[in-house]
Amino acid sequence: MLIQRHAPMLRPLTTAHLAQTMSLLELTALELRQKVEAELARNPALELIDEYRCPTCARILRANSPCPVCSHPQVSSPDQPIVFLSSRQDFYPASSGKTSLDEFSGDDYPPAKINLAEHILRQIGPELALEDRPIALHILTSLNDDGLLTVNPTEIALYHHVPRSRVEKTIRQIQATDPLGVGSTSPQEALLVQLEILGETLHAPSLVAEAIRAGLELLSPHRSTDLARSIGIPAAQAKQIVRFIADNLNPFPARAYWGEPSQTFARDPNVYHLPDIIISRVNDTDDTPLVVEIAMPYYGTLRVNPLFREAIQNAPEDKSELWQTDLEQATLLVKCIQQRNNTIVRLMQRLVVIQRGFILYGETHLCPLTRAEMADQLQVHESTMSRAVSDKAIQLPNQRIIPLAMFFDRSLHVRSVLKELIAKETSPMSDANLAILLSGQGYPVARRTVAKYRAMEGILPAHLRSQAR
DNA sequence: CTATGGCACGGATT
DNA sequence: AATCCGTGCCATAG
Secondary structure (H helix, E strand, C coil): CHHHHHHHHHHHHHHHHHHHHHHHHCCCHHHHHHHHHHHHHHCCCEEEECEEECCCCCCEEECCCCCCCCCCCCCCCCCCCEEEEECCCCCCCCCCCCCCCCCCCCCCCCCCECCHHHHHHHHHHHHCCHHHHHHHHHHHHCECCCCCECCCHHHHHHHHCCCHHHHHHHHHHHHCCCCCCCCCCCHHHHHHHHHHHHCCCCCCCCCHHHHHHHCHHHHCHHHHHHHHHHHCCCHHHHHHHHHHHHHHCCCCHHHHCCCCCCCCCCCCCCCCECCCEEEEECCCCCCCCEEEEEECCCCCEEEECHHHHHHHHHCCHHHHHHHHHHHHHHHHHHHHHHHHHHHHHHHHHHHHHHCHHHHHHCHHHCCCCCHHHHHHHHCCCHHHHHHHHCCCEEECCCCCEEEHHHHHCCCHHHHHHHHHHHHHCCCCCCHHHHHHHHHHCCCCCCHHHHHHHHHHHCCCCHHHHCCCC
């Protein structure tokens, strides 16, 4: 009887094991930490003890206290990076006030990825009247990727049975937060809001607002004569206005955010992400070893509670089955997390060696690398690599936080060479010229591709570059 | 006539 | 199997 009950349970275990390994790998450390927290609270078989093993000398230590012996990592050679799982509790900067989307409650952790809605909520959360919160949530969940509102404010008002003015008041509050103009119903409105707020500190040329109202399509650089005619001003003034708008305003407030193929309005996109991995250098020499810290999903050591394992022998009849599955799940979770960490550690050990140039000297030195190649080197499946890389953020020695996927960008190095080329040029070169030049430097790219890269970097076409600066 | 952007196709990547 | 990316062809703006 016992055997019969156990045999069928083993099968699902193996498939479940695989399934869970997969799903854990693609989580960021913070997401995983939340999952672990939840399991700890629910599953009595799991326990978290306040100690960990020093990555360098294998001593057992209290969690979050550095190893007295190895407080400085031992020096190793440039091609022998120091890679370890970090239990530092200050790995992530503390969050300021908790205002997460899910009902302003719950987690004490700063989310690893803050989406636009949460980012805004953090800013206005405190000053938002309680009864306006449902309205704000409605607005924030109706934003598209550009940060524009996709539903009619009247609809929102009707839905919540409030006057339209209440909704508009909330929208105005939202528009004044960081991606300035976010929550507007149209690009025009967004521009006007930005103008209004920036105008307080910035000196804006006169008639900018009129220009914006004249229509977005007239704001493109080559149509300044049309714009001039439309609002009755000299062409030079129109040009100046267009310039001001292009430099300071953004018709799609959220375009500068991460994950976007943000071309024209690329800005430093890193502010809203917390690293899963931190790389630092030991000294300032060129052959400094690199230190790679990988965020642990918890502090201390997660393990199956030995007491629980014993207690299960004489469990009460009605609880026996439940405890058994709890125990299996706990074991599984611990194993899977170990496997996840192991994969990431091995990945980083290779990656840091291959992309050393990129890490130390920047984009130009990025060596084109595909996830598939990496998977091959590490003897793991391609999809495993894909999951390990996706969604993770990594901090470089120069403090920049970038998506881990950037290490696998196939065109970044060519783009950065292109950027340099254009920066150094004396007279603007056409795309065709640039294509030939790049081929000469060992980057065979088609003329059309140069154009695409240019657009990606937000560089204007040749005939417009001449007047700039 | 030249330079550039749009559309779409095919091959690589995930 | 779905997606992304480089490229060729063509229309259009200058």
